[in-house]
Amino acid sequence: MQSENGSLHASSIPHRLALLVAAPHGAETAMHDDLVSIYNGLRLRWLLPVEILTLEGKLNRELLMVFLHQAGKSVINWSHGEVFLYYSGHGNLSTDALGTRAGMLLTSNTQSYTDDYVLWDEVFAALALPPKVSLVILPDS
Numbered sequence: 696m697q698s699e700n701g702s703l704h705a706s707s708i709p710h711r712l713a714l715l716v717a718a719p720h721g722a723e724t725a726m727h728d729d730l731v732s733i734y735n736g737l738r739l740r741w742l743l744p745v746e747i748l749t750l751e752g753k754l755n756r757e758l759l760m761v762f763l764h765q766a767g768k769s770v771i772n773w774s775h776g777e778v779f780l781y782y783s784g785h786g787n788l789s790t791d792a793l794g795t796r797a798g799m800l801l802t803s804n805t806q807s808y809t810d811d812y813v814l815w816d817e818v819f820a821a822l823a824l825p826p827k828v829s830l831v832i833l834p835d836s
Contacts, residue, residue: 710776710828713737714766716759717751718784720803727751729783729835737779754801756810763821775827780818786836787812799836 715733717726730751737747750762770778787800789812798814824830 710770710773711742711746711779712766712770712776713742713747713779714762714781715747715749715751716754716762716780716782716784716799717749718754718759718782718799718801719752720785726783730781733781733783733833756801756813759799759801759813760817760821763818767822767824770824770828773825773828777829777831778822778824779831779833780822781833781835783835786834789814799834 715730717730719726730749734747734749738744748762748766750759766778770776782799785800785803787798789796789798796814796816798812798817800812802811804811819830822830
């Protein structure tokens, strides 16, 4: 919203953050290409480069969780806003005492899951977004 002198009030500046994650297995290149396309599309929709964070390559649980925690910390004081999370990679289903839950499979290793996947509920917990900050997710797995 503009004041009488034409300046913008801080409350009118939108809080936006896009998180782009690409987790290829081996020599796959499609995930990188997807990330670049989404990045370019967001730039065309007037997001600034500082509003877009990317993580790609040979990922593991620790790298992804640090990325998500840092993103969550950057929006912790927002009273409102939007976070967009795009994931290009492989999906995973995990069955445990809580039932079957979906997640991101970060490597092609299907024998040991301790460092190879992150469940979606863990993603939400790591981000810990404030109540009036909405989350839009686009998983491409």
